[in-house]
Amino acid sequence: MSHDFDPTVLREYDIRGIVGETLGPDDARAIGRGFATLIGRAGGSKVAVGYDGRTSSPILEHALVEGLTASGCDVVQIGMGPTPMLYYAEASAEDVDGGIQITGSHNPANYNGFKMVFQGRPFFGEDIARLGEMAAAGDWDDGVGSVEDRAVMDAYIDRLLTGLDEVDEQALANLKVGWDAGNGAAGPALEALAARMPGEHHLLYTDVDGEFPNHHPDPTVEENLADLRALVAEKNLDFGVAFDGDGDRIGAIDGEGRVIWGDQLLMIYAEDLLARAPGATIIADVKASRALFDHVAEHGGKPMMWKTGHSLIKSKMKETSSPLAGEMSGHVFFADTYYGYDDALYAGVRLIAAAARLGRSVTELRGAMPAMINTPEMRFQVDESRKFAAIREVEERLANSDSDVDGTDGVRVSTPDGWWLLRASNTQDVLVARAESDSEEGLARLMAQIDEQLALSGLARGPQAGH
Incomplete structure (x- = not known):
C-alpha cells in the first residue's frame, strides 16, 4: 500500500487542496496513516481530531480517523469547532500527543485542508514533506486504534x-x-x-x-x-x-x-x-x-x-x-x-x-496611533522557479549599496521615507510587496524603488494574485 499526493497540496504550513480535484478521502487516510506512524515512533499513542463547517469536512474526518486507527493510533474526536478549540484539546489534555483540524481556513468553499500539531509543537515544512515521502513509500506502521468522542466546548x-x-x-x-x-x-x-x-x-x-x-x-x-x-x-x-x-x-x-x-x-x-x-x-x-x-x-x-x-x-x-x-x-x-x-x-x-x-x-x-500611509499587501504572480531567485538577486544588489536592509524574510529596506518589503510567498507562486511612509510622496518614492528592483530582475508588478 502506498499513496501519491497531488504535488500542490503539501504546503509549507499546512495541507490544502480543492475537494474532488486535488484532495479527497484517500489523501485524508494517507495523512492519518503517516501522522499516526510518526506519533507512534515518537512514543505517543493518542491524537485529537476536529473539523470546521465545510460540507466536505465530515467525509474527510471519517477517512482521516480510519487512517489514524489503521496505524495504531487512538483517536479523540472533538467534533465541529474552530481550529483553536482543537489546539486547546491537544494542549490541555495530558493523554493527547497530537492534533489534526480539518479546515479550509479562509479559502473558498470548495477547498479543504489539515492543520496539525505534534506533541505540542507546530507540524509544518519538513514534517509535511515527510508525510508525502512516507505515503509514496508506503512506510506506515500497522495497528488497531480506538475511537472516543470527547466534548471540549464547555471547558x-x-x-x-x-x-x-x-x-x-x-x-x-x-x-x-x-x-x-x-x-x-x-x-x-x-x-x-x-x-x-x-x-x-x-x-x-x-x-x-x-x-x-x-x-x-x-x-x-x-x-x-x-x-x-x-x-x-x-x-x-x-x-x-x-x-x-x-x-x-x-x-x-x-x-x-x-x-x-x-x-x-x-x-x-x-x-x-x-x-x-x-x-x-x-x-x-x-x-x-x-x-x-x-x-x-x-x-x-x-x-x-x-x-x-x-x-x-x-x-x-x-x-x-x-x-x-x-x-x-x-x-x-x-x-x-x-x-x-x-x-x-x-x-x-x-x-x-x-x-x-x-x-x-x-x-x-x-x-492615538500614528497615521502611517501604507499599501495593502500586494501579491503578484511570478513563476515558481523565479520567485526565490529574484529575491536573492535583489539581496545581492542591495548588499553592495548603503541601503539599510533587513533580510529576515525576503528584503525589508528602511529609508528616511519609511520602508519597503519584497518577499517570496512560501505557499504560492507569488511575490509579496508592501511599503509604508508618513507621506504620499514618500510612499511614491518607495514604490519606485520596488519597481526599480523588480525591473532589474526582469519582473514587473503584474495583476494582483489572490490568497
Whole structure:
C-alpha cells in the first residue's frame, strides 16, 4: 500500500487542496496513516481530531480517523469547532500527543485542508514533506486504534473567559461589542462565549454554513467587514470583532468604523502586556508597521521582527520565551497566561481586557496611533522557479549599496521615507510587496524603488494574485 499526493497540496504550513480535484478521502487516510506512524515512533499513542463547517469536512474526518486507527493510533474526536478549540484539546489534555483540524481556513468553499500539531509543537515544512515521502513509500506502521468522542466546548469556553480574570467588572459591564463569525466554525463557540461575558454583545452570522452565504470569511479584506461596520454604527457599539472561517485569525474595527489591522491590534495587546511584563520580547512578522516596533520599544519591550507564517512565529516564540506575537494576517499568539497558539476568540476577549485595563476605549487607542500611509499587501504572480531567485538577486544588489536592509524574510529596506518589503510567498507562486511612509510622496518614492528592483530582475508588478 502506498499513496501519491497531488504535488500542490503539501504546503509549507499546512495541507490544502480543492475537494474532488486535488484532495479527497484517500489523501485524508494517507495523512492519518503517516501522522499516526510518526506519533507512534515518537512514543505517543493518542491524537485529537476536529473539523470546521465545510460540507466536505465530515467525509474527510471519517477517512482521516480510519487512517489514524489503521496505524495504531487512538483517536479523540472533538467534533465541529474552530481550529483553536482543537489546539486547546491537544494542549490541555495530558493523554493527547497530537492534533489534526480539518479546515479550509479562509479559502473558498470548495477547498479543504489539515492543520496539525505534534506533541505540542507546530507540524509544518519538513514534517509535511515527510508525510508525502512516507505515503509514496508506503512506510506506515500497522495497528488497531480506538475511537472516543470527547466534548471540549464547555471547558474551552471556561478557558477563554480566564482572559478577563484580572479586569474590573464595572469597566466591562458597560461595554457594547459587535461580533461577526462569518458563518465559519467559530459561530457556536462565539454564542456560548458571548452569553457568559459581561456587557452587551451583538452577533452576526453564527450559524455554520460551509457555503459562506453572507460574505467570505477573511477579516483582513476590508469589504468583508462591511456588515460588522454597519452593525457597529447602527447599534452605536464600542468596537467590532470578526473571525476567519476556522477562528484562528481576528479582524477588528473601532467605534468609528476604522479597521484595526493586525499590527495595530498588536500595539494594543503589547501596551497592555508590557505594563505587567516589562522587558518582554514581542514578535511581529516582516510585513508589520514600523509604528508597532517603535511602540513596543517605547513601552519598554523588546521588538523582534520575524518571518511570516503562523508555524514559524510559534516556533520563534518558544525559542525566545516571547509572551506575545502576531502577524498582519490577524494571527495573534498569547503565551503569557495562554498556550501560545493563535486563537481569535481569545484575542477578542483579550481586546476587551486590554481596553478595560488601559482605561481607554478601543476607539481612543486606535485614534492615538500614528497615521502611517501604507499599501495593502500586494501579491503578484511570478513563476515558481523565479520567485526565490529574484529575491536573492535583489539581496545581492542591495548588499553592495548603503541601503539599510533587513533580510529576515525576503528584503525589508528602511529609508528616511519609511520602508519597503519584497518577499517570496512560501505557499504560492507569488511575490509579496508592501511599503509604508508618513507621506504620499514618500510612499511614491518607495514604490519606485520596488519597481526599480523588480525591473532589474526582469519582473514587473503584474495583476494582483489572490490568497
